[in-house]
Structure formats: structure tokens, C-alpha cells
Amino acid sequence: MLTVHHLNNSRSQRVLWFLEELGVSYEIKRYERDPKTMLAPPELRAVHPLGKSPVIVDNGRTVAESGAIIEYLLHEYGEGRLAPLPGSPDWLSFRYWMHYAEGSAMPPLLLKLVALRIASAPMPFFARPVARKISETLQSSFIDPQLKTHLGFINDELKKTGWFVGDAFSAADIQMSFPLEAASSRSADPAHTAIRDFLERIHARPAYRRALERGGEYLYA
Structure with missing residues (x-):
């Protein structure tokens, strides 16, 4: 088993x-x-x-x-x-999204989580302003621009067919689900309608x- x-x-x-x-x-x-x-x-x-x-x-x-x-x-x-079948037109795209999910999409989301925890972590009162400033600077100068770029890219890709590979649901959609679920809980953008619609579709699947x-x-x- x-x-x-x-x-x-x-x-x-x-x-x-x-x-x-x-x-x-x-x-x-x-x-x-x-x-x-x-x-x-x-x-x-x-x-x-x-x-x-x-x-x-x-x-x-x-x-x-x-x-x-x-x-x-x-x-x-x-x-x-x-x-998709290995060697087919969609195979390279499939491999890309399978690796992109953890290799590119997740790192800025993890950094966002770390930055938020720095700002809220227990510490002496005199250190709090410094920690909050570090957190705010890290988010505004690097993390948030990275997230905006990645989520905009993903949203544009999903606009094409609603799925990541071709016009059908695949394992790439399952692999990409966690970064998008995490993003929606931390930095959702109302303009990213294709991401929102994707999440609604996968959450409605009986297997999900x-x-x-x-x-x-x-x-x-």
C-alpha cells in the first residue's frame, strides 16, 4: 500500500x-x-x-x-x-511549470512569510522599530515587486486557456496549486482574475x- x-x-x-x-x-x-x-x-x-x-x-x-x-x-x-506525451508540443511547457512552481514561484512567497514574521516576532521594545523597518524595506524594495512580476506572468498565462498546459487540466495545474493558494492568502490582487478563476475551478473538482x-x-x- x-x-x-x-x-x-x-x-x-x-x-x-x-x-x-x-x-x-x-x-x-x-x-x-x-x-x-x-x-x-x-x-x-x-x-x-x-x-x-x-x-x-x-x-x-x-x-x-x-x-x-x-x-x-x-x-x-x-x-x-x-x-502530455513526451516529445509532444506541450511537453516542454509541462516540464517548465512542474519546475517553476517550486524553483521560481515559491521563493518570493517564502520571503514574504519571513518578512511578516520578522515584523511581528516577540522582541525587546527598543528593537521593534528596527525590525519593522527591515521588514518593510525588504518587502517594498524586493519581495513585493518580485511577487507582482511573477503573479502577473502567471495570470497572463492562465488567461490563454484557463490551464497551465494546453487547454486541459494536467498534473502541472496540481503542482502550481500550492504557490497560488499561498499567494492568494498573502498577496491577492483583485486584478488577477484568471488566477482567482483557476483556484475556483480546482477547488470545485470532486477529487480536490x-x-x-x-x-x-x-x-x-
Whole structure:
């Protein structure tokens, strides 16, 4: 039986969703974030040395990293579904979005989260103005312009067909879901109507709803 080591409010939710789309049987081993640090519990290190989620174990093989997991599942269980044929006109685009999600889209979102935490972190009163100034400068001079550029690019791409690859739903849409869900919770722009419509479409999918029922709390949905 395939096992998903699932952390609440994390990227592992999209792995559950992908498995539901494929109709693959799986079991879930749940982990909860530390309520103060929001970090994964140390028990996950017994599964993978980095102690992060998602991780799957399938037939004695341990696979980590969302993109690698989705590619593994496509190879083992996809049967040609949810991905274009290798070498087809859409294949390069598919590979691009599968890597763009974590390689380019997520870093400014993580920096935004860090900057917000710097501004609100407990500290001596005399240090608060300095920390807030650092946070504000980091956001206004680098993070927010980067987010504006990336989200504008994504929005323009989604305007073409509503999906990231061709005119049909694919695993690339699942991989891109987490950055866009995170962005909508931190820096949503009303002008990005294509992103909003994309999120509404994926959240309405039956497989997405089933994954939520199995995965539990997920604040980004």
C-alpha cells in the first residue's frame, strides 16, 4: 500500500489530490505542525533525513519533493493521464511549470512569510522599530515587486486557456496549486482574475474535495 506522510497545511495536500485524481489507493500517516514554530515534528526525520513533507513510501521506495513525487506517480500509475506525451508540443511547457512552481514561484512567497514574521516576532521594545523597518524595506524594495512580476506572468498565462498546459487540466495545474493558494492568502490582487478563476475551478473538482476530506485541515483551500 502506498503511504503518504502528510503534514497539515502543507504541500502534501496536493499529493493527496493527485492520488484522488488518479484513483490510486493509499493510506495517510498524519503529522501536525508545532503550533508555536509551525515546523514539522521531528518524527518525520525517521521517514526522510530532512524531516519535511510531502514524502511517500511505495513498494519500499521513499520519494520526497512534490515535483519528484508527482513525476514518480505519473510514471507508476498515470497510464498516460494528466500529462502530455513526451516529445509532444506541450511537453516542454509541462516540464517548465512542474519546475517553476517550486524553483521560481515559491521563493518570493517564502520571503514574504519571513518578512511578516520578522515584523511581528516577540522582541525587546527598543528593537521593534528596527525590525519593522527591515521588514518593510525588504518587502517594498524586493519581495513585493518580485511577487507582482511573477503573479502577473502567471495570470497572463492562465488567461490563454484557463490551464497551465494546453487547454486541459494536467498534473502541472496540481503542482502550481500550492504557490497560488499561498499567494492568494498573502498577496491577492483583485486584478488577477484568471488566477482567482483557476483556484475556483480546482477547488470545485470532486477529487480536490475528496482529498480535503481525507487530509483534514487545510487553510489555503
